[in-house]
Amino acid sequence: MSIPSRYQADIDRDRAITTPTRRTVVPALEEILFEAIPLLDHGFIRVVDYMGDDGAVVEAARVSYGRGTRKTSEDQGLINYLMRQRHTTPFEMCEIKYHVKLPIFVARQWIRHRTANINEYSARYSILDREFYLPAPSHLASQATHNRQGRGDVLEPDQAEAVIALLRADAEQCYAHYQDLLNEDESGQPRDPTRQGVARELARMNLTLNTYTQWYWKIDLHNLMHFLSLRADSHAQYEIRVYAEAMLETVKRWVPMCFDAFTQHRIGGLHLSAPALGVVRRLLAGEAVLQEDSGLGLREWRELMAALGRG
Amino acid sequence: MSIPSRYQADIDRDRAITTPTRRTVVPALEEILFEAIPLLDHGFIRVVDYMGDDGAVVEAARVSYGRGTRKTSEDQGLINYLMRQRHTTPFEMCEIKYHVKLPIFVARQWIRHRTANINEYSARYSILDREFYLPAPSHLASQATHNRQGRGDVLEPDQAEAVIALLRADAEQCYAHYQDLLNEDESGQPRDPTRQGVARELARMNLTLNTYTQWYWKIDLHNLMHFLSLRADSHAQYEIRVYAEAMLETVKRWVPMCFDAFTQHRIGGLHLSAPALGVVRRLLAGEAVLQEDSGLGLREWRELMAALGRG
């Protein structure tokens, strides 16, 4: 369970309250506001706040005095234009805040994106919950052979079972020892009064990297789309990609026009290098082009042929 | 007039609409939402959007699941603690967006703060309005003599009048020539059909630096407070300080606890250097300390004595 029931009650209480505002409201996003979307075995994302909508992008691009009486088709056209021409600043005018629960090794990839605001649950102050990520058998794979970064074939069922058992045993043992080190019960009293506990900031070092952590993560729409273009990509590790894919769905609810432009002009498209463009031009001219004389390396060639539907 | 009536109508229309939201609402800020606060002779700021409140800072610091049922006094205590200990990330969880109209030379100081999102009205695409800043006589001052950066005595009235006349004449002439260069009337037709106009991106170079521009400026609360601590300071140029002071008032409406902590612990306080701290300790020990043997330069000494009420 992602959300213990005591927290679900807090969420339900907040969801029950609405207040009038003069700000732009996005009903499709309000619908899921505060709700946890479960991910992996104990993780989630939930949208906890947002600012702006598709119209805010348009207003910023025009530096206008009000929402005006725009036509939807004009707005979509302008947003597409901004996306194509890489006029990125209007997309920075929308902001969203997520509460995320995620394994520490995923958090370490995620935080490399520096253009967000973050508050992480502190294991210097507080005690982490006993929750760790164990992959489902269908996501346990061998090392890719053609690519030093990535996964190959899914493991045989019995091997997968053994791997999961091992991960579970180590995580459980390390967590149990973490508790021994802390020597604190839930009310902060020593569990074993005959010895001292170790400071939280020290005890945490015994946890494994699949332990779950949490944070508030706030970012503007432009930088969010950049994050998603990298992390919802097929090259991204599965365990972060599921988060990115769930966030894409929230973007679709929040700013459907921007989502559409992003899908059409960024993640759905293809970047041709100069030699790849040369190959396309030669192919269009009816020439037969071989990899050897294409100016492309083997990997780039294969990716290009696949993208052009000649794979 | 800061706001031409056609824009005021847009603002009034937006202000008349309220919609229910599950997000946190700050009534004191909603009250002035979209309204232009006039500054200088043609400038303004207006709050056009915001995210979060004092509670959002507390929730982020605690990485909590909901607004909870906090006591106000506990929240203020936590916020003071965060401010004193420079735990700045919780303050980044609130975001505000302003629409600002300001002279170009002020915009050039302002934009040096890089931690905000900006969309400026583009003089490549559009034609700037005929509005330029002329200082009031009471703000026309000579160069400071004790400080290479700053103002000294206010000018004599007749000299001030001459200065304003000169500034006005040059700005008007340059703007008139800007229009000649553009050779466009309001419907985009040539004013003089016998000659070509010059591209907007070129014509703008003839404008003077007191011409007004506009932008949308969006920033988180932590970086806003940093901006305000520098620009609402007595060392800041008057023409940017009036903007910072008006923004301080909006912060007070928006996040009164953070405002209080900021006022008490940052801008209202005093930073003692190591030698200044030594002076204070010696004074407290009853020693008579002279500037010569204080380890402080004359300027730092004077500022210290003034701050300690011994000026």
Next chain:
Amino acid sequence: MSIPSRYQADIDRDRAITTPTRRTVVPALEEILFEAIPLLDHGFIRVVDYMGDDGAVVEAARVSYGRGTRKTSEDQGLINYLMRQRHTTPFEMCEIKYHVKLPIFVARQWIRHRTANINEYSARYSILDREFYLPAPSHLASQATHNRQGRGDVLEPDQAEAVIALLRADAEQCYAHYQDLLNEDESGQPRDPTRQGVARELARMNLTLNTYTQWYWKIDLHNLMHFLSLRADSHAQYEIRVYAEAMLETVKRWVPMCFDAFTQHRIGGLHLSAPALGVVRRLLAGEAVLQEDSGLGLREWRELMAALGRG
């Protein structure tokens, strides 16, 4: 003249001194170090410092302990791979610092790139030189008609002459009045002792936007390439493009492998949107595609056909 002779002497003196260092040295960049490269009528860029080379990108990607004994071909392959896969952080490990002299209206475009360190010559402290940009007749153009942002046809010679005369007269008059307002001679004494001068921070507002300013601008290689991909582009305004193009030449001297990867995989390439990719696939399949049934707008269609050599 970009560089008054008193400054050229300073530059020559610095160029004459070499000191041994353990750091990586790039001879081709050292060759032009400190030298001003003239741009426009009074502007320049000069490289005043740098950190790292192509090898530093490779070392960072590998987190290695030393320069190693790499083969050039392997390094180029790795750099190409990093560029294609958007692994941008290794390119952030190289840093360069420029001293730039540029018109204020160009500086205002430039500074919107926020990922650099900047120190601008301060007109609050100091007095700006009497230098302003006047376009050459061949760069004076009318407003583009097909594109709200950009230039169309070059002006007729007599009109160009009239425009330049007007720009010159206004800039000269505004500068002369700036001096009157300051009322300071070169030694800081009043030119007219019967009246007070106006503070520098105020007087500067009378200058026109083509007045030259200067700054130190320091940036890492990744963010520099991003800047150059936007500002060396044909959509950029001519007056900033000349700076970007001159900087591209310095990048070529500094990190030739990165320059090559950047040229091949970024600025020389083409980004296909999802519908544009669909068009290419249909064309390759031998289908005749018309703009009307392409899913592309007219402008995107034209740009695509031109890029594919079917313009």
Next chain:
Amino acid sequence: MSIPSRYQADIDRDRAITTPTRRTVVPALEEILFEAIPLLDHGFIRVVDYMGDDGAVVEAARVSYGRGTRKTSEDQGLINYLMRQRHTTPFEMCEIKYHVKLPIFVARQWIRHRTANINEYSARYSILDREFYLPAPSHLASQATHNRQGRGDVLEPDQAEAVIALLRADAEQCYAHYQDLLNEDESGQPRDPTRQGVARELARMNLTLNTYTQWYWKIDLHNLMHFLSLRADSHAQYEIRVYAEAMLETVKRWVPMCFDAFTQHRIGGLHLSAPALGVVRRLLAGEAVLQEDSGLGLREWRELMAALGRG
């Protein structure tokens, strides 16, 4: 041992080579360039590159054309002034790059400073070494009671011994299982050919948080000083503070004037809040002030009295 001998050879080879450069060279920093400074049990920092010196700060503040013929005393005065007045941009003109080896839980604190460039050794691509941090007995402490974040008394020797044994056993076991999961020997062949290995990006999740990682970390001097003011502070966790303190020594070698200004005006000083300033003024006026009527909380009062030497 921090540096295996095969790496020490690489370092020695790089140190043996010097090349002439026109850039500023800092002999005191060159002396230690590339050398690893050992920290904790397996960690280190080493300076691998730098740009600029004290003079670069002065040149940037003045936007000058060359190094000039300055007096040292003037430079120190200007640098002190910049530090006191929070003119931070000139300090951004110097850049330094470190290679750091550090436990993962320290890396997680460190990376929250977002204003640096980072390349971390990737456990998706590569296999981490068998090295983990085990605290010395003198650094094993109980949880602080007066402060939810921090350490209290050092553990009794026999308890410390037990803690270290436990940390060691878990780290060793988790690492051994990590190797089992990978099922790769040093040449990349399966250790056990009867079963598949698990992808590196998955296997790493079984490691404990005291495992060492490495990164290249590059930052400008202003942001470095900000980092050091927080992480060399007594409130910082010991395991990151040792890194900050070692870096302070490198800053002292690199930019001694900036180091001096930083020590005097930032970390050696004291920030008085508005009520604390009120207390100081009352004390100086000869009044007896009690905490109860001071307007300060107990903790702030105690810290103030201690800082004023009345603790």
